[in-house]
Amino acid sequence: MRMLLKISWLNLWRNRQRSIVMIIAVMVGLWGGIFAASFMFGLLDQRFKSSIEQQVSHLQIHHPEFLKDYNVKYYIERFDELYKNLSEDDDVIAFSGRTKVNGMLRTATLTTGVNIMGINPEMEANTTSLNKNIVEGDYPDDSFRNPVLIGKSLADKVKAQIGSRIVLTFQDSERELAAASFRVSGIYQTAATGWDEMHVFVLQDELNELLGYEKIVNEVGILTDDHEKSDAFAERYKDRYPELEIRTWSEISPELAYMQEMASMMYVIILTIILMALAFGLLNTMLMAVIERIKELGMLMAIGMNKKRIFIMILLETTFLTLTGAFLGMIVGYFSVAFLGKNGIDLTAVGAESLSEYGFDPIIYPVLEPYVFVVITILVILTAVFTSIFPALKALRLKPAEAVQAE
Amino acid sequence: MKTVIETKDLTKIYNSSVAPVKAVNKVSLDFVEGEFTAIVGPSGSGKNTFLNLIGGLDKPTEGQVIIDDTDISGMKESKLFDFRLKNIGFVFQSYNLIPVLTAKENVSFIMLLQKESKAKMEKRAVEMLEQVGLSEKLNSRPGQLSGGQQQRVAVARALASKPKFVLADEPTANLDTESAFNLxxxxxxxxxxxxxxxxxxxxxxxxxxxxxxxxxxxxxAVSKDEKFESRK
Known part of the structure; x- marks a missing residue:
């Protein structure tokens, strides 16, 4: 086997120019595949992270009726007990209890529908990145009454600034209309402009008071130490709180899970297409290599090198050719993704607004999962085996008596 | 003297269904151990076909090839590979060495196929190359050797496996006079x-x-079979 390995490797360099061209083709093809995959992973990874950190969290707990009717009267009754359990749970990094109500936001110029989120600023800051997304003003605190945090796209829409007064109108616990004046204390901006336009944040205690409750929580957002644990975590809490609706991120935003599955599938499809295109180049190279060596192959058969060894030799040559290119492609891919993963690819100039509308950040940081290299290696070896079959069969069909006489 | 090769009514017909050409026609010959035989004849006389048949590279249409009491005429292809490897040495007109291997590796290669130990293989390869006068070219690749030297490597390769006989197809055809005589x-x-x-x-x-x-x-067909025992 060592000699076969040596012959196969040396045979690769008999036509140096042709092999180098093919190796470069494989290298560039795989680099392109790796880059495209890492770009896609980066895009979706950011989308996933921003959705989890800014909106969804890993799990959400509600009164089951609240999800149907969105009425504040459907609040979590055993919240104090839930609070204690979540505080003591090692899997929980942070959680935030919110009061949620639909309402209208009115300024001197415009009225629009919004979701009013009553938050405990400290708990919310630990659970979501709301405090990090402030682009103007301050994160709400107790320094003045009725502060409100609004999204930048909403501020632009209603022409509000820091200090502007806005009126929020909503139904209270008695289904009576309640209205209160709030002052814009801060403006936040996330990657999702649609979300920003629809959500305003006020202090939970103040909202509860306006709603006519002393202390209610309609929604608990939970951040665990690993999103993979979400399902098990949900099952555990469903046993403890059968009266509550406990949903994981993949149930709340199925498109996130779908996008992740799609990304893995797309990546394999992209690589398969690239390798299929390269397979024809490889096939051509190996066919040429066989046709040029008919006499030599005839001699090898004549002196007793059996068909199995001839096949292995051609398979090894194709594998070496492909793996050399693949190895170089993976190295170039790794370093380019490492560089861009650190510095990012700024797409602001080519459509930041469009990306934001779909919840994507305009600066993409490509991400490369280690398993990508395993998948590439397997696919490359499969390609090599696949492309070596035809040239090998051509070699095996040779008749030694005729092949040794070939010109 | 022991008979190494025996052919009985050996016949090879090409294009048998369209226009049959009898390349070899009922040839019955015996070759004994230690013989130095030249098969001669004009182009198209069937020399190469006969050599291919007794070398197990081609199958006869009729008749038998018996080598050392083994009839190879009906032998399966996979067994023929092994049979050739163990019993027959080949020297070709255009040397047919493996260009990426050194002279020593080219000679060792056939023993490698026979699964000889590395030490035995190396020793025998060096011995054979010494015998053909190439002890100083052990690590030269075919491209670094002259035509005569390449053919001598091919002879060393053919003999390295200790075959029962060596078939040489026009081995001097591509060589100059000096190299041909040397070989x-x-x-x-x-x-x-x-x-x-x-x-x-x-x-x-x-x-x-x-x-x-x-x-x-x-x-x-055999037209003449002459023996010159006095030649040394």
């Missing part, structure tokens, strides 16, 4: 000293003049 000297010496059975297919008078047996084929 023939080496092969004659090995034939006499090591009692190696040599069968040449040739047009070359220099080879014919050294052979102790000359078989002339015409239209696939």
């Amino acid at each position: 023939l000297d080496i092969m004659s010496r090995l034939n006499k000293e090591e009692n190696i059975t040599l069968i040449f297919s040739t047009h070359d008078q220099r080879v014919i003049d050294r052979a102790r047996r000359v078989i002339t084929l015409v239209d696939g």
Whole structure:
């Protein structure tokens, strides 16, 4: 086997120019595949992270009726007990209890529908990145009454600034209309402009008071130490709180899970297409290599090198050719993704607004999962085996008596 | 003397269904151990086909090829590979060495296929290359050797596996006079000293003049079978 390995490797360099061209083709093809995959992973990874950190969290707990009717009267009754359990749970990094109500936001110029989120600023800051997304003003605190945090796209829409007064109108616990004046204390901006336009944040205690409750929580957002644990975590809490609706991120935003599955599938499809295109180049190279060596192959058969060894030799040559290119492609891919993963690819100039509308950040940081290299290696070896079959069969069909006489 | 090869009514017909050509026509011959035979004849006389048949590279349409009491005429292809590897040495007109391997590796290669140990393989390869006068070219690749030297490597390769006989197809055709004589000297010496059975297919008078047996084929049949025992 060592000699076969040596012959196969040396045979690769008999036509140096042709092999180098093919190796470069494989290298560039795989680099392109790796880059495209890492770009896609980066895009979706950011989308996933921003959705989890800014909106969804890993799990959400509600009164089951609240999800149907969105009425504040459907609040979590055993919240104090839930609070204690979540505080003591090692899997929980942070959680935030919110009061949620639909309402209208009115300024001197415009009225629009919004979701009013009553938050405990400290708990919310630990659970979501709301405090990090402030682009103007301050994160709400107790320094003045009725502060409100609004999204930048909403501020632009209603022409509000820091200090502007806005009126929020909503139904209270008695289904009576309640209205209160709030002052814009801060403006936040996330990657999702649609979300920003629809959500305003006020202090939970103040909202509860306006709603006519002393202390209610309609929604608990939970951040665990690993999103993979979400399902098990949900099952555990469903046993403890059968009266509550406990949903994981993949149930709340199925498109996130779908996008992740799609990304893995797309990546394999992209690589398969690239390798299929390269397979024809490889096939051509190996066919040429066989046709040029008919006499030599005839001699090898004549002196007793059996068909199995001839096949292995051609398979090894194709594998070496492909793996050399693949190895170089993976190295170039790794370093380019490492560089861009650190510095990012700024797409602001080519459509930041469009990306934001779909919840994507305009600066993409490509991400490369280690398993990508395993998948590439397997696919490359499969390609090599696949492309070596035809040239090998051509070699095996040779008749030694005729092949040794070939010109 | 022991018979190494026996052919019985050996016949090879090409294009049998359209226009049958009898390349070899009912040839019955015996080759004994240590013979130095030249198969001669005009182009198309069937020399190469006959050599291919007794070398197990082609299958006869009729008749038998018996090598050392084994009938190879109906042998399966997979077994023929193994049979050739263990019993027959080949020297080709255009050397047919593996260009990426050194002279020593080219000679070792056949023993590698026979699964010899590395030490034995190396020792035998060096011995054989010394015998053909190439002890200083062990690590040279074919591209670094002259035509005559490449053919001597091919002879060393053919003999390295200790075959029962060596088939040489026009081995001197591509060589200049000096290289041809040099090669023939080496092969004659090995034939006499090591009692190696040599069968040449040739047009070359220099080879014919050294052979102790000359078989002339015409239209696939034996026209003359002459022995020159006095030749040394």
